[in-house]
Amino acid sequence: MKSFSSSFPRLFSLTERVVDLLCPPLCIVCGSFPEWAEDLPECDPSAPERLLLCERCRRTIVEEDHLQCRRCAGPLAYSCSDSIGCGNCKKEKFCFDSAVALGEYQIPLSHQILSMKRETSGVSAETFAALLWRERKTRLVAAGVDLVIPVPMHPLRYLLRGVNSAEQIARVLAARLGVACKTNIVRRFRWTVRQATLSGNLRRTNILGAFKVVPRRRNEIEGKTILLVDDVMTTGSTCNEISRVLRQEGAASVHVAVLARTMVHLGIPVLRRTGRTAEQKSPTE
Ligand SMILES: [Zn+2]
Numbered sequence: 001m002k003s004f005s006s007s008f009p010r011l012f013s014l015t016e017r018v019v020d021l022l023c024p025p026l027c028i029v030c031g032s033f034p035e036w037a038e039d040l041p042e043c044d045p046s047a048p049e050r051l052l053l054c055e056r057c058r059r060t061i062v063e064e065d066h067l068q069c070r071r072c073a074g075p076l077a078y079s080c081s082d083s084i085g086c087g088n089c090k091k092e093k094f095c096f097d098s099a100v101a102l103g104e105y106q107i108p109l110s111h112q113i114l115s116m117k118r119e120t121s122g123v124s125a126e127t128f129a130a131l132l133w134r135e136r137k138t139r140l141v142a143a144g145v146d147l148v149i150p151v152p153m154h155p156l157r158y159l160l161r162g163v164n165s166a167e168q169i170a171r172v173l174a175a176r177l178g179v180a181c182k183t184n185i186v187r188r189f190r191w192t193v194r195q196a197t198l199s200g201n202l203r204r205t206n207i208l209g210a211f212k213v214v215p216r217r218r219n220e221i222e223g224k225t226i227l228l229v230d231d232v233m234t235t236g237s238t239c240n241e242i243s244r245v246l247r248q249e250g251a252a253s254v255h256v257a258v259l260a261r262t263m264v265h266l267g268i269p270v271l272r273r274t275g276r277t278a279e280q281k282s283p284t285e
């Protein structure tokens with residue numbers, strides 16, 4: 001059945017403007033007035049959603065693209081456009097080719113993501129995905145992606161939670177890239193201890209062998225460039241393990257896209273630019 005907004009778009013738009021006039025929308029982070037706020041393009045016309053973010057909050061949440069490491073999505077002190085990697089990752093052998101994130105998993109982005117996952121916020125994963133697309137479109141397009149794959153949950157965890165935010169983000173990015181989003185290629189076969197409770201090295205062993213490519217789907221990834229999507233990346237162990245499996249099964253290359261990455265790269269806590277040590281805790285890994 002068609003929604004009200006898609007059946008009567010003009011009337012819906014007019015009603016929305018009247019509501020905005022009577023009750024002005026505010027920035028979701030700081031509650032500033034609408035003249036500072038900015039509408040995101042709707043990610044799905046049948047389900048109009050807006051992320052109102054003022055320019056000041058956007059700058060806090062979104063890291064400048066040229067100050068983000070191309071390999072691990074970590075912060076750079078100086079502008080860098082090559083793929084050599086930063087001080088935290090250049091000695092690492094990643095199975096993915098690049099990583100992109102909106103910014104650090106710290107306040108206010110961390111609060112927004114937690115609210116999104118607990119569904120206590122009016123902002124959905126799809127809306128954050130639209131923000132990620134707008135901010136990192138050039139790099140996502142340049143990757144030449146053939147297929148988008150979200151980091152899968154264990155079926156039991158999926159049953160308990162009812163939703164996989166990685167999948168919600170992946171669907172928006174795939175639609176914007178004009179490629180398919182496949183949720184049935186990689187499976188989480190093994191139940192793992194929550195990564196958030198483990199240190200860097202234990203995360204790697206914990207996740208080893210947890211994912212497999214479904215044998216009859218192997219031909220769908222052969223020679224393909226894949227965008228692997230998650231909500232938060234901590235040490236990168238999960239994304240690295242899935243990338244390893246995908247490459248082993250014939251994928252040509254794997255790129256990673258996440259909403260946020262923590263500063264605990266490669267199991268080594270590093271200093272934030274604010275001078276504080278990073279939170280060890282991630283909501284997903
Ligand atoms: Zn704001």
Ligand SMILES: [Zn+2]
Nearest residue numbers: 069072086089
């Ligand atoms: Zn790096």
